[in-house]
Amino acid sequence: MNIEEFRNYCISKKGVTESFPFDEHTLVFKVMGKMYALCGLERVPTQVNLKCDPERAIALREEYDGVIIPGYHMHKAQWNTLMIEQLPPKLILELIDHSYELVVAKFTKKLKAEFDTLE
Template identity: 45%
Template sequence: MDGKTLRTLAVRIATALPEAEFGFPFGPEHEVAKVVGKVFFLATELRGEHLVTLKCEPEHSLALQEEFAGAVFPGYHMNKKHWISLRGTDQVAEDLVDELVRTSYTLVVDTLPRAARPGLSAQALKGLQIEDD
């Protein structure tokens, strides 16, 4: 999948998640999604290449970087241990993007106080259908 398709798909998935809000707090070139005020998704363009940056568990990040070398790398302008960036390559499939966006969202939601968490559990989130445009 090319970078533009990657970004469009990732935005569509993130937008459909409960209480996800999009904005441009770092300028017009950096699209950011937050849940209850906490960032879980960033999309930007770097030297003409579309990148999506997501929260990720450190062990999973290392495994992804090894398995998808060239497509997954430490988070651009983020904590390299807890964030990954994804670029469009032939290695990137729709199900991988879906998994990574939902995982990023869930990692952030899990850090919120219970009273502030959106109504869906991580288990219910897995079954949430994303509408095609």
């Protein structure tokens, strides 16, 4: 998977916006204002950060040693950095969905109600 495919999938999800809140090289994806994915556009190899259940994060790091690592500049227990060109696209899509779902599950009642009204 390349960065454009990653971006297209992330932005296609319900309630998602993209922006550059940190600098002109770090693209951030938020669902209802809550960050669920980001990527450094100038990082080589191509790297993205995704939120992850802490236990699953550890298992993924062990299984994909050096290809999935603790989240760069993120809370290490809850974020992973993925070298996306070295991983199966199906796994990346699954991990994007997982990150998105973790964030949506933590919405307040008010935010969840607003989210539910979106198309």
